[in-house]
Amino acid sequence: MSVPQVARKIVTAIPGPKSEALKAEHTRYVSAGVGQGMPVFAETASGSTITDVDGNRFIDLASGIAVTGVGNCAPEVVAAVREEVAKLTHTNFATTPYANYIEVCKKLDEHTPGDFAKKSVLVNSGAEAVENAIKIARKYTGRSAVVVMENAFHGRTNLTMAMTTKSMPYKQGFGAFAPDVFRVPFSYPLRDDFGADGAAAAKAAAAKIELLVGSANVAAVIAEPIQGEGGFIVPAEGFLSGLAEWAHAHDVLYISDEIQAGFCRSGKWFACEYDGVVPDLITTAKALGGGMPLAAVTGRAEIMDAVQPGGIGGTYGGNPVSCAASLAAIGIMEEQDLPAKAAHIGEVVESVLGPLVDEVPAVAEVRGRGAMIGVEFVKPGTMEPNKELVGRIAKRTIQEGLIMLTCGINGNVIRLLPPLVITDDELNEALAVLKEIIVEESAK
Ligand SMILES: *Cc1c(COP(=O)(O)O)cnc(C)c1O
Numbered sequence: 001m002s003v004p005q006v007a008r009k010i011v012t013a014i015p016g017p018k019s020e021a022l023k024a025e026h027t028r029y030v031s032a033g034v035g036q037g038m039p040v041f042a043e044t045a046s047g048s049t050i051t052d053v054d055g056n057r058f059i060d061l062a063s064g065i066a067v068t069g070v071g072n073c074a075p076e077v078v079a080a081v082r083e084e085v086a087k088l089t090h091t092n093f094a095t096t097p098y099a100n101y102i103e104v105c106k107k108l109d110e111h112t113p114g115d116f117a118k119k120s121v122l123v124n125s126g127a128e129a130v131e132n133a134i135k136i137a138r139k140y141t142g143r144s145a146v147v148v149m150e151n152a153f154h155g156r157t158n159l160t161m162a163m164t165t166k167s168m169p170y171k172q173g174f175g176a177f178a179p180d181v182f183r184v185p186f187s188y189p190l191r192d193d194f195g196a197d198g199a200a201a202a203k204a205a206a207a208k209i210e211l212l213v214g215s216a217n218v219a220a221v222i223a224e225p226i227q228g229e230g231g232f233i234v235p236a237e238g239f240l241s242g243l244a245e246w247a248h249a250h251d252v253l254y255i256s257d258e259i260q261a262g263f264c265r266s267g268k269w270f271a272c273e274y275d276g277v278v279p280d281l282i283t284t285a286k287a288l289g290g291g292m293p294l295a296a297v298t299g300r301a302e303i304m305d306a307v308q309p310g311g312i313g314g315t316y317g318g319n320p321v322s323c324a325a326s327l328a329a330i331g332i333m334e335e336q337d338l339p340a341k342a343a344h345i346g347e348v349v350e351s352v353l354g355p356l357v358d359e360v361p362a363v364a365e366v367r368g369r370g371a372m373i374g375v376e377f378v379k380p381g382t383m384e385p386n387k388e389l390v391g392r393i394a395k396r397t398i399q400e401g402l403i404m405l406t407c408g409i410n411g412n413v414i415r416l417l418p419p420l421v422i423t424d425d426e427l428n429e430a431l432a433v434l435k436e437i438i439v440e441e442s443a444k
Contacts, residue, residue, distance in 0.1 A: 047072060063419050070420065092316075147221040152164060189236045222257055288329075352435055361380035
């Protein structure tokens, strides 16, 4: 490796001895179903670096799956959490309300697209937000069918498993699944027949909905504005807006699942804004809590108010400590203009990795928006997914001091989700390392 270690610091073999010892404990005490990703165990983190139990320091290109957009242990978030947890640990908002839950809902009203009154419900996880969005849509429309996209990921609960495409590992053996979920093709410009013609792809999806379900039975269409787990797929311009227009013409609600792409990640506050889409409901989580568990459904007030009191919510939803963290994180997003920061990160990544499409035959595409960038790998000379190569690249990146994730329905995409506060020096160091690894492993 020719790139000098500055932000990174590798001082032991990877994994080091303490991580090795913890791995044995992990295997002994933690369900195998949780999976074991990185071979190292985190001990501390700061901004865009994570230090493991052996003292090795890694540049973070994952943000805990797009959660720590404002950086890990952001001082403002840490202070807000410390202060709140000593004042109010938990009450349950539905029985004994408190102010900062409402403050988070105000921020959601302010920043989500749509020039109309919006209301929110706060929950604990992305899957729970999606479940609630569907409950609300069904209650409001009096219809039951839900339309989801090919390659979608919406979570691991029963309903969201049904909504998720990929069987292994998310669904295999976990049926029976919730009924009334129908899947239509998403726009995938690299691979589908429509290419850059998003409007035509939307028309085809709408025709399939009519055929499969009949619009009169559909409560909601839900789409990720940029597919996350499915492969960082950016739909062609006109696809999301075409789908939303079709929905609105048929009294079907349009839900944007912004759990991964939302809250500044894409270079805008919400990624559906790129296609001028104003959703009826928006699901958020991940970056919303600044690192603490928090998720939300936000939407048109009359839709959100269609539910009988007590019909949505839960014991922990909108915990005051999570709300305090969220308000601090949103404050950083506003003050430091993180959408602009994300757009800048996207430009830097594109300038370094973009040329690989011409230089490395296994790189099919470098795509994404803002600080949500994927690199799709194929077997050279074909369009066949190259999961094996991506596996080798991922294995090397951790050895060389990067925390980096993969994704894709076929496991052949590497995905970059750096904290939005990453410095240019950290980012350039990480990209130089990654580029060298991609070039070397692709040549093998
Ligand atoms: C992560 C994710 C979810 C599920 O969130 P959890 O908090 O893991 O339940 C749902 N939708 C999208 C788009 C996601 O990226």
